[in-house]
Amino acid sequence: MAFDVPALRKEFPTLQREIDGHRLVYLDSGASSQTPRVVLDAMDRYYSWSRSNVHRGVYQLAEEATDLYEGARAKLATFLDADPRGVVFTKNATEGCNLVAYSWVRRQLGPGDALLTTVMEHHANHVPFTTAANELGFEVRHVPLTDDGQLDLDAARELVADGKVRFLAAVHVSNVLGTINDVAELAGVVREANPDAKVHIDGAQAVPHLPVSFRELDVDFYAITGHKMLGPTGIGALIARPELLESMEPFLTGGDMIRDVTLEGATWNDIPHKFEAGTPMIAEAAGLGAAVDLLTDLGMDAVREHEVDMAAGLLDAVGGIDGVTIHGPSDPALRGAAVSFAVDGVHPHDVGAMLGSKGVCVRVGHHCTKPLMRCLGLTATARASAYVYNDRDDLEPLVDGIEAAKTFFAR
Amino acid sequence: MAFDVPALRKEFPTLQREIDGHRLVYLDSGASSQTPRVVLDAMDRYYSWSRSNVHRGVYQLAEEATDLYEGARAKLATFLDADPRGVVFTKNATEGCNLVAYSWVRRQLGPGDALLTTVMEHHANHVPFTTAANELGFEVRHVPLTDDGQLDLDAARELVADGKVRFLAAVHVSNVLGTINDVAELAGVVREANPDAKVHIDGAQAVPHLPVSFRELDVDFYAITGHKMLGPTGIGALIARPELLESMEPFLTGGDMIRDVTLEGATWNDIPHKFEAGTPMIAEAAGLGAAVDLLTDLGMDAVREHEVDMAAGLLDAVGGIDGVTIHGPSDPALRGAAVSFAVDGVHPHDVGAMLGSKGVCVRVGHHCTKPLMRCLGLTATARASAYVYNDRDDLEPLVDGIEAAKTFFAR
Amino acid sequence: MSLEDMYQEIILDHYRKPLNRAPSLEDEAVAVHHSNPLCGDEMDLRLRVVDDAVDAVVFDGEGCSISQAAASAMTDAVIGRDLKDALDLTEDFRRMMHGDEPARADDLKDGVAFQGVAKFPVRVKCALLGWMALKDAIETYERGASAHTVTHEE
Amino acid sequence: MSLEDMYQEIILDHYRKPLNRAPSLEDEAVAVHHSNPLCGDEMDLRLRVVDDAVDAVVFDGEGCSISQAAASAMTDAVIGRDLKDALDLTEDFRRMMHGDEPARADDLKDGVAFQGVAKFPVRVKCALLGWMALKDAIETYERGASAHTVTHEE
C-alpha cells in the first residue's frame, strides 16, 4: 500500500469522534464518504476570500470565483481523462442520469425501440429510464446476473440480437454486490448489434475507488457524484462526448446556459455551459477539485490496491462468521470493498442498530436497488463499505458487533 | 435601523479583504450575497462531526445528519410561513422554476392554452416556460411595464380577459429595476379570469430582502435560492402548496424519492421527498438553516427598513451624478436596493472595470434579463445592489469610481 | 444512546416469543398486507370482528425485532376492544411514537415499552407497521371490504 | 491588478479616436453583424476585397472601450493584407488572447497592446469581437456570400 492509512485518517475530522466511548469505525462510504480537511479548506477559502458569483463579473473576486469553478472542471477532466467541454457539473449523480434521460433518451426513443439496462442498477440509473419508457412506449430489457453476481454477457448478447436496443444504461460498480462490471465489453456487445447505440454508465461507485479513463472506456455518458469521492455534498458531474452534448437539447434552462433570449425563445450557450442553468455549485466545485487533488496524490492505483486488500479482509472476517452469508463476488479482484451480508435469523436493521451502538457505521436496507433485492430474494442487506481511511483494524469491531447482534437477537 | 451594520460586517470574512489597498465595497449581492461565519460554521459542524448520508441510516451520525437536513426544512418553512411538506430543496432557484415547468406546465398546458408572464423576468423564470411553449404549442403573453418600471396591471387584465391563461409566472422583485411587484394582486387578476389558474412566483430577489409569507401571498409555487440570502451556493427551494405537489408527477427521479421500484416501474414517496431525487445538499441545507436563523435574528422588517434606507441613499448618490440615468422606480418604498444605472458615453463594462479596480464590486451586463433589456432599449447596465452589510459609507467609493470612469473614458 | 434505550427486555421478549403470530385466522373478516419498502418489512394482518369489536387479530411476515415485537404487543392490547376504541388506541400509540406522552399508557400494555423508539426516527416506522396495518384493517372492514394491500411509509 | 494593466494609453487612444469606424463602405463585398449577447456588444463590419486582399474594412456598433479599440487596431493591422494572411494574423491575435506570446507582434501593430487583456478572461471576448467579425467576413466572402449575422461568444 503506497499510503499511510493511520496518518491519512487524521485528516478526516469526523473520524476523530467517539460514539459512547467507542472509536468511530466508519464503514458506510458507499453511502457517502468522509470529507478531509483539505476539501473543507478549499471551500472555506472560496467563502472567506473570493465569495462572489461566477462568469461575467468584471471585478477581481468574480474572476477568482470563475477560475476556481472552471479550474475544478479542468481538474476533474484530467482526473477522468476526459475533455473539459464534456464535463457538466450537476448536483449529484442522479441529476446526471436524469439529464441523459431527458435530453437524449426521451428525445430519441419511442415505440419499437428498446433500452438495455441491468438488474443491478441503483434507482438513480433505473427510475429515470423506466419512467420514460412507460410514458413514451419503448421497451426496457434487463441483463440478468450469473450465480456469482456478475452480469451475464451471453444473455446480453441475446437481448440485443434483434438490433432494437438503442441505449444502454449500466452501473460500473454495484453498490450492493461490489461487482466491477466490464462496461467496455458490455458497451461492445450493444454496439455490435447497433453501432449507433449510445451508452450511459453510472460511475458513482467506480470513480472513488478505481482508476477510470473516460476515453478508454469509450462510452457516451458517465455520471459521478462528489460526496462519495471525498468531496462535498451537492455536486456531481455528467461526463459526455462533447459532440454528443452539442447535438442535444438542454435539460434545465435559465440563466448562464443561454446565448440569446427574446420574448419568444432562446438560443443556447456553448457546451458544457448549455447544460448548467443558474448559479452553479461554486464552493462545491472548489471542494471537489481539492478532493480530486487528494485522490491524485494518493494515486488511484494505490487506492484500488488498498481496496482489494480491504475487500479481501472483509470477505475473510465477515464471511468467516458462523451464519453469515456474503452477497456478490468472492474474489476480491473482481469487486470493490462494499460488502453486503446477511446474518441468519437477525434482521439487517437489528444488525445495523447493534453495530451503530458500538460506533460501527454500516448501511442497512435495500440500498436503492429494489429490483436487485427482488432478484436475490431479499428485502434488505447490511453493507460494510471501506475506503481509503479504513484499514484492517476496523474489522475487529465489525466482527465483534455482528457476533453481539447474533447473541442479543437469538430467538 | 435595528441592527449594527459595522458590527455585522465583521462577521463576513470576504468583506475583511482589501483590493489593491482599497477597502472591499461589495455591492453585488443581487448576484450572490456574502456568507457569514455562522453559516460556514454550521456546514463545518456537519462535515466535522456528523458527516454521513441522510435518511434510513441506523447509526448516530446518520440520525444527526437527517435531523440537520430536515431541521433546515422546518426552519425555512417557518421563515416563509409555509408548510414543511411543501418545501422542496433544489440546487438553486432555476431548478425550482424548471421543476414547475416540467411537472406542472408541461403536463397541463397545450394548444389553446396561454401562459402569462412579464417582460421583466430573469431568464430562470422565462426560458423554461418559453421553451415548453415552443415545444407544446401553448401561447405566452407578457405583462408590459409602465413608464416608471412597474407592471402594468391594466394591461394584465386585458391579457387574461379571454380566460385562456392557465398559468402565471412572475418575478416578485426585479433584479434589474428593483421593482417590488404586487404579486398577490397580479395573481388575483389572473384568478379572477380563471379560478383554476396556477401562480408561480420567482422570489429569488425577494426573500433575502423582505418579509415574505407564502400563506399570505396565497400563490401556488414560489422559488428561492440560498446563495442570495446569506446561505451557501448549491441550494435553493421550491415552496408549493402540498396538495398541488401531491397531485403532480415527479420531475427528477432516482433514489430517495421512491416508495417502491420494480423492474417495470416505480411508485413515489411522500411529498416533499417525491421531488428530491438522490443524495441531497446536506451541508448546504445546514448552512441555509443557519442563514435563516441569522435573518430571523436581524428581523426581516429591520432588513427591509435598512434596505429602503440604502435604496434612498443609492438613488440620491448615484442619481445625483451628472450624466447618470437610473432605471426603475424612483421611490425607495416601491423598490429593493438593487439599482441599475447608465453613465452617459461610458459603456457599463468600463464603468464596472473602473469600479472593480478601486475595490467596488458591481455587476454589469444584461443580468440574465435580455427581454427586459430589449424593452428598455438597452444592451447592458451597471448595477449596484446593497444588503445587510452595506451602509452609507459604501456610497462614497461608488460615486468616486463612477466619476473616475467618466474622466478616464471621456472621448 | 445505548442500545438498551430502545431494546428493552420486554421488547425482546415479544420478539422472541410473539403473541398472535399466525399465518391464518378462522372466520377472518379482513386481511391486509402492509409493507415498508424502505426497510423491506412485510406484514400480513388478519382481523376477526364480533359485535363491532376486535375478536381476534393475528399477524405474520418479516421484519426487524422492533416491527415484530410491536405487532405482538399491539395484538395483546387491542383484542377485546371495540373497533372505535382500537382506532383511538392506535392514535395514542402513533402520537407516542412522535414524542408525546401516551394518554392511555395502561391500555397500551407492553406497547408503552416502545416509547424509547421515538428517539430513533428511522425505527419509528418499524414500530408503527403493525398498528397501521390494524388501523387499515378496521377501516377496510368499516368500508365493507375484506382485503387491502398498502405499501407505505410513515 | 491595476486598471492600467489593461487600459494602456494606446488602447484608450484607439477608443477615443477609432480608425476606420464608419457605418458604410463603398463597393463593399461583405457585411457581417456580430453581437455578444453576454455583454451586449454589437458590431457591424464591412469588407471590400480587391485581388483577394483586404482593400478596406470598416466597423460600427456599440461596445466597451476594449471591443471598440481592438476593432480599430484590427482594421489598421489588416488593411492591405491578402485574405489568407489576414486570417493567419487573426489566429495569432486569438492565441495571444489565450495567453500565448504573439508570433507576429510587429504585424499586429497596436494590437499587441491588448496582450494584457488576456489576464482578464471576461474581457477577452470583447477584444476578439472585431477580429472574429473579420474572420467571418472573409470566410463569408470565400463562400461566395455577401452577408452574415452571428450571435456568438468566444
Ligand SMILES: Cc1ncc(COP(=O)(O)O)c(C=O)c1O
Ligand atoms: C430574479 C431572479 N430570479 C432567479 C434567479 C436565479 O437564481 P439562481 O441562479 O440561484 O438559480 C436570479 C439570480 O440571478 C434572480 O435575480
Ligand SMILES: Cc1ncc(COP(=O)(O)O)c(C=O)c1O
Ligand atoms: C451505484 C450508484 N449510483 C447512483 C447513486 C446516486 O448518487 P447520488 O445520490 O449522489 O445522486 C449511488 C449512491 O447512492 C450509487 O451507489
